[in-house]
Amino acid sequence: MQSSYGTLLFQVSRLDRKGADHANKDAQVVRQQVAAGQFKQAQATLNRMLNWVVVNSGHVDVYNFLLDTGMDPVVAVSSSPAPEYSRYLESKSVGDSIQEAMNGAIKQKLKIVPKDVVWQAQSYSVYYALINDFMKPRIHEVDELLSYGVNVTVYNGQLDVICSTVGAEAWVQKLKWDGLKNFLALPRQPLYCGSAGATKGFVRSYKNLHFYWILGAGHFVPVDQPCVALDMIGNITQSPALSRS
Incomplete structure (x- = not known):
């Protein structure tokens, strides 16, 4: 996931080429530390990388690259x-x-x-208790869930950096699930919501794997796109989508 930060922010003009190269080099260090099982060190390197990116991108909000730090609507929703x-x-x-x-x-x-x-909402005690777990790859566990027939849904906001869409697509393509080839071959289906006719996102589904691309949303999809988020949750839980009522 972190490997995408530099390139993504360069593509949307929040970093220049030099800045993107710097971020990509840090991401390479993170990958090496993860491969060596140095998960705590990898988390520390990632934190330093994100701090550098924020400072050198005009204080980009890592939850929505169209915003600056502190502008995210979740802050306003939380306080009021x-x-x-x-x-x-x-x-x-x-x-x-x-x-x-x-x-x-x-x-x-x-x-x-x-x-x-x-x-x-957040706890430093929990954070430090899990410091060795954050950077551990979990792709094999997703593979296991898929093999058992458990429904797996992945969703990403188009404007997110910290959990970027391109990063999510990259790890999905590493799955060893026997349905992956058929999943990737399917066309995406556009998503609409409410009375507006504009496309709100896309979804691709095959058997028990579902991937949502939510347009115009950052990390906090339900805040940025509540209508399509409610429809998505309705599909996941196999419940009526209240936004359509």
């Missing part, structure tokens, strides 16, 4: 929930924030979360 979402939370008496909902009504509903466990 949308009116519709606020009304929904109020109607369910779960509080006026995600944290209150998760530690209140959701925790009570699940009935399995220990009382002393508190939900947080």
